[in-house]
Amino acid sequence: MAKKQPDFKHDDYTYTTMLGSLGRAKQFGAINKLLNEMVREGVRPNTVTYNRLIHSYGRANYLKEAMNVFNQMQSLDASLTLRTSYSARWLIRDVLLTVTYNIMIDLHAKARNYQSALKLYRDMQSAGFKPDKVTYSIVMVVLGHCGYLEEAEGVFAKMEEENWVPDEPVYGLLVDLWGKLVTWRRRGIRRCLVLGTFLRVNKISEASELLQNMLALGLRPLQTYTLLLSCCTDGRSKLDMGFCGQLMARTGHPAHMFLLKMPSAGPDGQNVRSHANSFLDLMHSEDRESKRGLVDAVVDFLHKSGLKEEAGSVWEVAAQKNVFPDALREKSRSYWLINLHVMSEGTAVTALSRTLAWFRKQMLVSGCSPARIDIVTGWGRRSRVTGTSMVRQAVEELLNVFGSPFFTESGNSGCFVGCGEALNRWLVQSYVERMHLL
Structure with a gap:
């Protein structure tokens, strides 16, 4: 209809608009006919035209055709640079053609042709085209998928150096990459979360396959073994425990041999302490949080297994090795705080029992008594979690069974308080030394 209007002639804008519409409809035969007509009418495709074509082919997964258009566009740029001024040439190169490279890099990234995407990024820079914020964002994703996470951080730093102001999506992307960086640098944390999800919903084959992939990538993290041990402890049946045990063995982590070779406790427990001491010395290079998580899982497992x-x-x-640095501290003279809120149920009960036994020993040796002891379960007026704490219940049950003088203060049900002469009379009782065996 437009062609029939007097004194009207299609230009690059109307042709480009029509080509874009045909591309969205995946009418590539019609696109070729229209391109031929465009050439016959003497209308030269511009950068936007080529970008529409590249995007259309790419969305249809015709990457070969998209690359052909891209190469044609580069030839167009070469001819244009011979006939334009210096400033106009750089406008085309640094602004318009950067968009084209962005489209091509993005298409290859979405098709998971990561190495091709990175090659285009390098070619782009070699040809003198400057990356923009979009380029950097796409390349960061590609590097993240390839596992080149430090390189991804380097791209972000380069982006800031060139005064590109990161917006919210870029920061979101960076946070995601940092999450992946933690996964690789700290040996598999995110994959551990997925593994735990599979185990909780009893997807055994998926859990096994994921663990095998982690091992193939060289990921044998302490966190993975800790997770498997916790799942084994919480197993609802012997089948669950057996499966988790098999996965634990497949990790090849030293923690598994530590558990397998755990000696039976002797009269004074020194053989077990020596065994644990050697193992924790072996784990000296692990960060404190990882060691804390493993010890918590081990103690909880042993406690709930009857050991x-x-x-x-x-x-x-x-x-003694300060794996739980905040478990016991003196708030002021003779006023002590036992902090159990970062522990699992079995570990909390064990830690509380052995700590109270330590107070008893110190009293018998020195004659000095604590004026007050607070037992914090992390459940009370400062807790933001609703429901019932298993740790708090276990602590309360233990204290009640042994007739302790601990009580909860008004408004803070998660903190048990013992003080004064009643506390001291109770602490010297012989059963305080053996509370952990209940």
Whole structure:
């Protein structure tokens, strides 16, 4: 209809608009006919025209055709640079053609042709085209998928150096990459979360396959073994425990041999303490949080498996090595705080029992008594979590069974308080030394 209007002639804008519409409809035969007509009418495709074509082919997964258009566009740029001024040439190169490279890099990234995407990025720079914020964002994603996470951080730093102001999506992307960086640098944390999800919903084959992929990537993290041990502890049946045990063995982590070779507790528990001491020395290069998580899982497992003497001895070694640095501290003179809120149920009960036994020993040796002891379960007026704390319930049950003088203060049900002469009379009782065996 437009052609029939007097004194009207299609230009590059109307042709480009029509080509874009045909591309969205995947009418590539009609696109070729229209391109031929465009050439016959003497209308030269511009950068936007080529970008529409590249995008259309790319969305249809015709990457070969998209590359052909891209190469044609580069030839167009070469001819244009011979006939334009210096400033106009750089406008085309640094602004318009950068968009084209962005489209091509993005298409290859979405098709998971990551190496091709990175090659285009390098070609882009070699040809003198400057990346923009979009380019950097796409390349960061590609590098992240390839596992080149430090390089991705370098791209972000380069982006800032060139005064590109990161917006919210870029920061979101960076946070995601940092999450992946933690996964690789700290040996598989995100994959551990997925593994845990599979185990909780009883997707055994998926969990096994994911673990195998992690091992193939060289990921044998302490966190993975900790997770598997916790799942084994919480297993609802012997089948669950058996499967988790098989996965634990497949990790090849030293923690598994530590558990397998755990000796039966001797009369004074020294053999278990020596075994635990050697293992924690072996784990000296692990960060404190990873060691804390493993010890928590080990003590909880031993306690719930009925090996309570062994659980107590492992806890004592961990306490001496400051694996739980905030578990016990003196707030002021003779006023002590036992902090259990970062522990699992079995570990919390073991830690509390052995810590109260330590107070008893100190009283008998020195004659000095604590004026007050607060037992914090992390459940009370400062807790933002609704529901019931299993740790708090376990602590309350233990204290009640042994008739302790601990009580909860008004408004803080998660903190048990013992003080004064009643506390001291109770602490010297002989059963305080053996509470962890209940």
